[in-house]
Amino acid sequence: MISFKDVSSKFDSGAGIEHATFDVGPGEFVCIIGPTGAGKTTLLRLIHMDILPDDGKVTVDKFSSDKIKRRKISLLRRKVGMVFQEFELLNDRTVFDNVAIPLHVQGVGMKAVKEEVENCLDRLGISDKRDHLPSELSGGEQQIVSLGRALVKDPLVILADEPTGNLDPAASLRVIELLEEINRDGTAILMATHNYSLVKDRGHRFMQIVDGEVRG
Amino acid sequence: MIDRFLYLVSEGVRSFWRSRTTALATTTAIGIAASFVLFIAVVGENLSRVINLARDQYEFEVFFDSDLSDNQAVEVAEKIGALKGVRSVSLITKDRAAEIFEQEFGENILDLVDGNPLPTGCTVTLEEPAQGRLYVEPVIKRIQGVTGVDEIRYQGRLISMIERYYEGLLAVVTALAAAVLFGTVVLISNTIRLSIFARRDLIRILKLVGATDRFVRFPFMIEGLLEGMLGSLLAAAVSYGFVEGANYFLSLFTHYQIEWHAGPVILLATVITLFALFGSMRAVRKFL
Structure with a gap:
């Protein structure tokens, strides 16, 4: 489903990844670990095609970085959910409206939007917060809303970039458990984290990035 | 399809409301400037009928x-x-x-x-x-x-004089209309630019979840269109007030009254609205 073939992507600062080759199959849960600045975010951005590789080829589902046209990238992104350390929610919109955004982008009808968002909020256990603004929620709850926004479009894969970076241990554990639950239903997860202890004994595949080199 | 269109329109209205202070300032500026043009156009249209009557006598x-x-x-x-x-x-x-x-x-x-x-x-x-x-x-x-x-x-001299003044008036209306339309494009363009800046979080998130460029741009175009339409409506109302005021003064001296016809007003209001749309398209193409 996701394939990296000798992929290099470097920034002027020297950060990035070099000659990365690996595959991620459907339904896998992969933890990408490494220190800050190692290239974890670069790797996720390459999958999201927010940046394109300097060398090599990234393939996600039927989309290939060497052939994809700019206007087709939006179609790829509809199949890939993103979760960030900083939540990236719209503070002037309710939880419901934040989660509904990807469905509106896909042109889903209003009735179906309502149904799917309510199902999603139920599944994540935050349906009682549907009319709250993000600023009225705890950090953990905000991250769950962010997860809901990624999940509601039924993606092939969710890319989580340090999703627990701003959370206390209990909230972090809750987010990891939710990601695992989503993964059990068939959605692949790629989670970048520098908190190895949080994920080490949970039976997931690990990839380590050190100075741009991807191992595992 | 309709659901998406309605969503985008509602986003446009929301965008307009969020930046309402700037949007209302822009709308007012367009409305007042355009109202002068409309008033002169209405007077010109009245004069045109007088001129045609005179021409029948040539x-x-x-x-x-x-x-x-x-x-x-x-x-x-x-x-x-x-x-x-x-x-x-x-x-x-x-x-x-x-x-x-x-x-x-x-x-x-x-x-x-x-x-x-x-x-x-x-x-x-x-x-x-x-x-x-x-x-x-x-x-x-x-x-x-x-x-x-x-x-x-x-009556060569008389005909030439009438025609010269009429031509001068047409030139003034044309120049004023051109200035207002140019100003509309610049004003709307700048307002939309500010709006884009104010809503950069939304734009980033929309792109993140797979929105096309067209999807991201559409609400801003609706916002510009709304500003143009409201500016035109304001201009129509103010120009009507001008005509009524002018008629009051005219009634003190003569029976002649300026007639307010919707035709040229609708035409100019439509043109202003279209130019507002052009201004917003210019901004989204440049800044998005």
């Missing part, structure tokens, strides 16, 4: 060479009637000229002199141009070029 008297026979005079009149810019020709034969003389002076010219000395001729009216100034001189030259024409009499 009549040239063309005198033919005195040695032309009646048949030759008919031929000359037909040639004049076929000229560009000529609407109608009425032939005045020697006998008809004598009748007119008797009507105007109360005496039969044959009683005063031997034979009829009055020349054959015709009266000529002109075609009115669809728009703009009516140029008399080229028609005069064409008539003078017809063999058998001796002399042409017309």
Whole structure:
């Protein structure tokens, strides 16, 4: 489903990844670990095609970085959910409206939007917060809303970039458990984290990035 | 499809409301500037009707060479009637000229002199141009070029003066309208630019979840369109107020009243709205 073939992507600062080759199959849960600045975010951005590789080829589902046209990238992104350390929610919109955004982008009808968002909020256990603004929620709850926004479009894969970076241990554990639950239903997860202890004994595949080199 | 369209329209309205202070300032500026143009356009339209009435009175008297026979005079009149810019020709034969003389002076010219000395001729009216100034001189030259024409009499100075002032007014309206339309594009463009900056979080998230460029741009275009429409409505209302005010003052001196017609107002309001849309498209293309 996701394939990296000798992929290099470097920034002027020297950060990035070099000659990365690996595959991620459907339904896998992969933890990408490494220190800050190692290239974890670069790797996720390459999958999201927010940046394109300097060398090599990234393939996600039927989309290939060497052939994809700019206007087709939006179609790829509809199949890939993103979760960030900083939540990236719209503070002037309710939880419901934040989660509904990807469905509106896909042109889903209003009735179906309502149904799917309510199902999603139920599944994540935050349906009682549907009319709250993000600023009225705890950090953990905000991250769950962010997860809901990624999940509601039924993606092939969710890319989580340090999703627990701003959370206390209990909230972090809750987010990891939710990601695992989503993964059990068939959605692949790629989670970048520098908190190895949080994920080490949970039976997931690990990839380590050190100075741009991807191992595992 | 309709759901997505409605969502995008609602996003546009929301965007307008979020930046309402800037949007209302822009709308007001467009409205006030455009109201002056609309007022002058309404006055111009009224004047145009007066001018057309005056043009109906433009009549040239063309005198033919005195040695032309009646048949030759008919031929000359037909040639004049076929000229560009000529609407109608009425032939005045020697006998008809004598009748007119008797009507105007109360005496039969044959009683005063031997034979009829009055020349054959015709009266000529002109075609009115669809728009703009009516140029008399080229028609005069064409008539003078017809063999058998001796002399042409017309109110040249008066016609030229009326046409010159009318042409000046049209130029002023055109220049003002162009300035307002240019200003509309710049104002809307800048407002949308600010709006784009204020909503960069939303734009980033939309792109993140797979929105196309068109999807991201559409609400901003709706916002610009709304500003243009509201500015036009304001301009229509203010120009109506101007007309009512002007009519009040006119009523103190004359019975003439300026008529407020919706036609030119709707036309100009539509053009302003379209230019507002163009301004917002310019901004989204440049800054998104």
